[in-house]
Amino acid sequence: MFWKSIFDEKRKEQEFASRRAQLAKQMMEDHLDAVVLFNRINIIYYAGLAHQQTERPIALVIPKEGSLMSFIPRLEADHLQEYADIEAIIYSEYPGDAHPMEVLTKALKSRGFNRLGVDADGYGSYWGYSGPRLSECLPASEIISLLPAIRKQRAIKSPWEIENLRLSTIFGNLAHQMLVEEAELGCYEIEVGQRATTRSSRIVVQSLAGIYQLQDWGVTPTHTGLKSGPQTAYPHPMAAGKQLEPGDLLVTWATADINGYRSELERTLVMGEPTDDQRYYFEVAKMAQEVAFEALGPGVLCREIDEKVQQFFRDRDCGQYVRHHTGHSFGLEIHESPFLDTGEQEMLQPGMVVSVEPGLYVPGVGGFRPSDTVLITEDGADIMTYFPRELDDLIIQ
Amino acid sequence: MFWKSIFDEKRKEQEFASRRAQLAKQMMEDHLDAVVLFNRINIIYYAGLAHQQTERPIALVIPKEGSLMSFIPRLEADHLQEYADIEAIIYSEYPGDAHPMEVLTKALKSRGFNRLGVDADGYGSYWGYSGPRLSECLPASEIISLLPAIRKQRAIKSPWEIENLRLSTIFGNLAHQMLVEEAELGCYEIEVGQRATTRSSRIVVQSLAGIYQLQDWGVTPTHTGLKSGPQTAYPHPMAAGKQLEPGDLLVTWATADINGYRSELERTLVMGEPTDDQRYYFEVAKMAQEVAFEALGPGVLCREIDEKVQQFFRDRDCGQYVRHHTGHSFGLEIHESPFLDTGEQEMLQPGMVVSVEPGLYVPGVGGFRPSDTVLITEDGADIMTYFPRELDDLIIQ
Numbered sequence: 001m002f003w004k005s006i007f008d009e010k011r012k013e014q015e016f017a018s019r020r021a022q023l024a025k026q027m028m029e030d031h032l033d034a035v036v037l038f039n040r041i042n043i044i045y046y047a048g049l050a051h052q053q054t055e056r057p058i059a060l061v062i063p064k065e066g067s068l069m070s071f072i073p074r075l076e077a078d079h080l081q082e083y084a085d086i087e088a089i090i091y092s093e094y095p096g097d098a099h100p101m102e103v104l105t106k107a108l109k110s111r112g113f114n115r116l117g118v119d120a121d122g123y124g125s126y127w128g129y130s131g132p133r134l135s136e137c138l139p140a141s142e143i144i145s146l147l148p149a150i151r152k153q154r155a156i157k158s159p160w161e162i163e164n165l166r167l168s169t170i171f172g173n174l175a176h177q178m179l180v181e182e183a184e185l186g187c188y189e190i191e192v193g194q195r196a197t198t199r200s201s202r203i204v205v206q207s208l209a210g211i212y213q214l215q216d217w218g219v220t221p222t223h224t225g226l227k228s229g230p231q232t233a234y235p236h237p238m239a240a241g242k243q244l245e246p247g248d249l250l251v252t253w254a255t256a257d258i259n260g261y262r263s264e265l266e267r268t269l270v271m272g273e274p275t276d277d278q279r280y281y282f283e284v285a286k287m288a289q290e291v292a293f294e295a296l297g298p299g300v301l302c303r304e305i306d307e308k309v310q311q312f313f314r315d316r317d318c319g320q321y322v323r324h325h326t327g328h329s330f331g332l333e334i335h336e337s338p339f340l341d342t343g344e345q346e347m348l349q350p351g352m353v354v355s356v357e358p359g360l361y362v363p364g365v366g367g368f369r370p371s372d373t374v375l376i377t378e379d380g381a382d383i384m385t386y387f388p389r390e391l392d393d394l395i396i397q
Numbered sequence: 398m399f400w401k402s403i404f405d406e407k408r409k410e411q412e413f414a415s416r417r418a419q420l421a422k423q424m425m426e427d428h429l430d431a432v433v434l435f436n437r438i439n440i441i442y443y444a445g446l447a448h449q450q451t452e453r454p455i456a457l458v459i460p461k462e463g464s465l466m467s468f469i470p471r472l473e474a475d476h477l478q479e480y481a482d483i484e485a486i487i488y489s490e491y492p493g494d495a496h497p498m499e500v501l502t503k504a505l506k507s508r509g510f511n512r513l514g515v516d517a518d519g520y521g522s523y524w525g526y527s528g529p530r531l532s533e534c535l536p537a538s539e540i541i542s543l544l545p546a547i548r549k550q551r552a553i554k555s556p557w558e559i560e561n562l563r564l565s566t567i568f569g570n571l572a573h574q575m576l577v578e579e580a581e582l583g584c585y586e587i588e589v590g591q592r593a594t595t596r597s598s599r600i601v602v603q604s605l606a607g608i609y610q611l612q613d614w615g616v617t618p619t620h621t622g623l624k625s626g627p628q629t630a631y632p633h634p635m636a637a638g639k640q641l642e643p644g645d646l647l648v649t650w651a652t653a654d655i656n657g658y659r660s661e662l663e664r665t666l667v668m669g670e671p672t673d674d675q676r677y678y679f680e681v682a683k684m685a686q687e688v689a690f691e692a693l694g695p696g697v698l699c700r701e702i703d704e705k706v707q708q709f710f711r712d713r714d715c716g717q718y719v720r721h722h723t724g725h726s727f728g729l730e731i732h733e734s735p736f737l738d739t740g741e742q743e744m745l746q747p748g749m750v751v752s753v754e755p756g757l758y759v760p761g762v763g764g765f766r767p768s769d770t771v772l773i774t775e776d777g778a779d780i781m782t783y784f785p786r787e788l789d790d791l792i793i794q
Contacts, residue, residue: 002625012706039522039731050635051633051635052633052635054633054732055732055734055736060679061706064422073721074720074721075632075633075720075721076632076633077720078630078631078758079631079632079633080721081635082631093722093739093740094736094738094740095736095738095740095741095742096738096739096740097739097740098740099740119522120521120522124521125436125516125517125544127730127731127732127733128548128725128726128730128732128733128734128735128736130545130548130734142664147527148527151525151527158454173478188602189597189601189616190598190599190600190602190611190617191595194591194594194595194598194599194617195474195595197591197595198588198591198592198594198595201586201587201588201591202585202587202591203585205585205588205637206585206640208638209638210638211638212635212637212638213635213636213638214587214635214636214637216635216636217633217635218620220587220591221587221637223615233475234476234479235472235473235474235476236448236449236451236476236614237476238447238448238449238472238610238611238612238613238614238671239610239611240602240609240610240618241605241606241608241609241610241699242609323471323472323474323475324470324471324472324490325490328452328525329525333524333525334524335451335524335525336524336525337452337525337527338525339452339491339492339525340526341490341491341492341493342490342493342494343490343491343492343493343494343495343496344492345492361475363475
């Protein structure tokens, strides 16, 4: 029952508690009375509380001593009660008769919290919300940003997080295989992705019947798709109505959501026999990925990875086809810091999980961007994704 | 060729130009040199430029005089060039060798822009990004928030926007019909939604072959789904693995994305013969919706609508089952201001588009939340969505 333990409620609760214990050290150092988190993902990270983000602000309050508090609209109150034993500061609605930030301010003041660590200075301006910054509500308090510390903590994945990502690579691989099966000439590219997403999502839910749960509204258990043809020369194209044609280059992606964690897998495929140009740039991008795989390990500076990859591309006269850095961290978010980027100051450490995805974007030919999920280990790197990387295995006949 | 004109590039360009002309009046009033927009949706609204949001900041600069400027990473440069004739301030990458905000600051200074209107004071902290506020980069400049003015402008939909929403209601209705067809006993609720989304998305792309385009990555041409059973008593539940059972209450949603505009349609259905409780609360929620329909019109205060609905619920001893306000505006975003909420100060005006969705959440019974898209007209209100509202038409046998 290896995988089942990922979903064990007790283990999850221990995980969240141990994260808060680490945050508590930072609170001690900074002499904070409490931490207030507004970011949906940080609230999941430190308390496992998932909610659908709307115009209604939500926050998690972690006091130096005593139990957690959740600042929520009435809308979320029953739901919270059902799955967590946690004190709730409940406001009626947004805009509501009193602004929600007034309710939060009053609650923080009444508890004597003066020195506060935050991940953001208020709720921003999501979906029609507007409101004062927390520092405007509490002019006499000291508000300290813990965003850098929180990001550093989130960058090092725990064994539980790595197990989640590992299961994600398995279902992501399945989703990608189904994408390849659905990629038939004449299909709209968006329907290929949707069909494979629907089929593979069903398998996830069926495999994990009774324990599988999503952390957000509107997401699906798996997500896979592709872009095809000349528009793949743009890293992030938006078109939707293209049908697959013979000779098309396909730039694909596939992932599965396990407790909110999503692995990254991307491949470049060809519909039919590749041209010489397609073969050439495919091989250069693949070799660049191997340059990065070789270089990854604990103690290496993130920027060195990107420098080596960029140098490799320049040596092959491909510098003009580069549009982005080599990779990024991820976990609960699709991109997280640190980045494999020439401007990144951080060092790779065991437990970090990064994408390795050097890409070439050749006008008139297309985009070449293999991406894999790589775990930094004590003595090197573990490439967690395993879909075939050779062009001969990526031709759709 | 009525619908085709929605996708006509010239008409779209005129639409964006007329929006900028309205913003220019505000710029005159506030004596601004330029407006800088960081929000992805505002950039689409004023220039039609869609991009996938990442750790790389993007901004649109609208000068008092002269042509538009786009602040973008190298990643987006070719793509922008392909679909817009617009000056680009291009930075290499994030974090990159120089922080992107330095590049933006330099560009704004070199053009002599001192008094700036903004929708946000910088790019926030999306996906691992961090950076200074714009006001920190330009301490000698005056930075004025135009967020309230921009939201007021966006709240009044133009004829083009209303046509987009109208086409969205047609495909949204189709998606919802397909959802009902797919809702069979034993199916996982998530697969019912995904199947209907896949089928109806294909119809959208096929119907609009060659002209249909999405405005964001990861979204689908239609989106429909449902929640079922006791968990519908929570407005925003997260579970995914439930299978449809006899007697289940279904709370559904369906929409279609037309140039980024999405209508709202939600229904409450029953798998099999409804119980007396189900019939009772269904009727109360439906009557509450009619109370709102009757009251909607130009010159009416938003809060009056919610007050009437809440009073109606209290009169029927259902006040304790209310969890949220009566509705919200929407268009390019799923929720926008103003809200149909007792705390909302705004007045309804012709061209506003709101959801009307009073809901009851009865523990042990479930959720009852019909939602329709309503346009405020010169002399009343036009209910744009038309899926059947009577319980007898919402029983799945």
